Amino acid sequence: MPPYQHFHLIKTCDGARTGELNTLHGKVLTPVFLPVGSQATVKSLTPGEIRDTGFNMILANTYHLYLRPGIDVIEKMGGLHRFMAWDGAILTDSGGYQVFSLAPLRRLSDDGVMFRSHIDGTEHFITPELAIQYQETLGADIIMVLDECSAYGDRSEKIQAAMDRTHRWAERCLHAWKKRDQALYAIVQGGMSPPLREKSAQFLRSLDFPGYAIGGLSVGEPKEITLALVAQTASLLPADRPRYLMGVGAPDDIVQGVARGVDIFDSALPTRVARNGALFTRQGRVNIRRAAFQNLEGPVDPTCDCYTCRTFSAAYLSHLFRSEELLALRLATLHNLRFIYNLVGQMRGAILDGTFTQFRDDFLAGYRTTDEPVRLAQKQKWLKERGAQQ
């Protein structure tokens, strides 16, 4: 355990929770969403802008930083916070998910995983011990165990073997963990199988980690399955430890996750779709390239308090996107992140007020969710493109 209480549960309401994370770089209220800065930068933004948008914790990625610029370079620069000039909290992913989704070739053994860089094809070997060592050197506030991820559709024996290996690796990570003022989180696996999920949660719970992540979801399965497994897994985790649903960041999914007892979310989705011109509103995503915006004097979302909506007309943002101007990407990113920040803050308030279920129902009734077949097709396409980056 860290030498301080890492998580403090403040209140629950209809299964939703609000609490507070203690980190070396400040307190973080939950539920919380972490903007993704895989390569030590939240795409297109300065640290000051991330802070001004309201965030005080982000995610960075060990796999990406290990390959480029290298853990040694960041160590020489005084650690990840100083390297990227971010004085808020940082959570680093162990790199497990990226090795399985990005690396063109990998060879697994109980010892660890050999993989090839998606950048230059060079060969690398990572073990649970090295994953912890790298994250300790980076100096993140929350670090993750190395896990073996299953793909959607894997056979049952393969999923079980991956889960068992994830458990053995979790033990080794716990043993390798030296800098106890960083909080180490375990990752529950078990594919789409409720019995395996239960087994995984119980085993990892017995090891007494400061926090628990729900891994292996949002990998192409139908949303109702995701939600059922989130609810089941969260219910099996200790109430006094934070619960982190990895890679989930659509507004409606965050609301559904909070409703099922999740505390922490991260996803590149809000920033990625922003760069494609998809902007969040309480009614759903809108595409700024739509003809109606070309002449609109008001902001994209009149209810929004982000820099973009306070400063520019929808017509201007539309012009920037049509002209392929770099500023378009920044302005859309700021909008979507502010939307998520406000949404999560409103949920914290509703939990404290005891009105969460009302808030959730109102939000979901007003929010036009991306059509499920379209969403699944987009997800498959995106997973495929990631693979093709090889």
Add this chain to the structure above:
Amino acid sequence: MPPYQHFHLIKTCDGARTGELNTLHGKVLTPVFLPVGSQATVKSLTPGEIRDTGFNMILANTYHLYLRPGIDVIEKMGGLHRFMAWDGAILTDSGGYQVFSLAPLRRLSDDGVMFRSHIDGTEHFITPELAIQYQETLGADIIMVLDECSAYGDRSEKIQAAMDRTHRWAERCLHAWKKRDQALYAIVQGGMSPPLREKSAQFLRSLDFPGYAIGGLSVGEPKEITLALVAQTASLLPADRPRYLMGVGAPDDIVQGVARGVDIFDSALPTRVARNGALFTRQGRVNIRRAAFQNLEGPVDPTCDCYTCRTFSAAYLSHLFRSEELLALRLATLHNLRFIYNLVGQMRGAILDGTFTQFRDDFLAGYRTTDEPVRLAQKQKWLKERGAQQ
């Protein structure tokens, strides 16, 4: 003439001048460099960042804005200042240069010029009167006459005919000019011929414009020719009117221009080369992709006070460029613009102090100019690529 004194010459020193431009959006000290925001955005930056870098005047382009989003859209949004949320001064180019350098096809007559859009191939017709009308509608503080630009290497008769047409068009622009609180500048042409330049300067001078631009230079000719023609043309212009050298923005070229009596400069070069990783220092341009920067803890330029150099190591900027991160483009742009801002400010100080020649000699002795054959090859390549955008 505008209903106020547009330009006030404060002091001259060894041929260099410092003065003050009065505009509806504030006073602008000269010499001044204008960041280029052709499409109503200085690439990658917000209006606040341009202001924080020190600038209070920028350039936008009528050709680009006419084609996209359209003059009518910007009019509906309350004019160009409000459209792009910039409350400093704006100079708009008439679009003449872009018609000649970007449009894939054009047909000239005394009446005006028919051209095809480089975006969608649609046909358009612009006249001197329309060029003024568009700029009045945009609401820029300084507007330019429509001119006919010659290419480097054009035959003498062709250059003379273009100059004569430029003169006729200047008269028509003057006649069409209604909103006299915008300052209208004439453009001296005449190719590489000193006698034609003299004729052009004298003719336009007789029309009594609020300001004069030196056009048709930096189009592929050797630098010594540019400098000689700048010196000659500037000496023929009235001392009490501002002199604007269009499209010049390399640090050493700005210093040489100021030494020859130029007051206003604009160029996309500082921001364009920034996005390629070329950063200005007092010793010359450095390429951030050089191996030496990968491990450098200090900033790219330890003497620089820009946001980038105050906040990040060269190693971080190097990492962002190697990782093709969007933030790289912003940070390099901020650095180069701040470098130019500081350089121009130092020249203003030296002129006031009576030490300009010393400053110029010191700067040029320390600044490693881009090798002339390399520069000319780059320029030709760039002019060609612009042509190929068709």
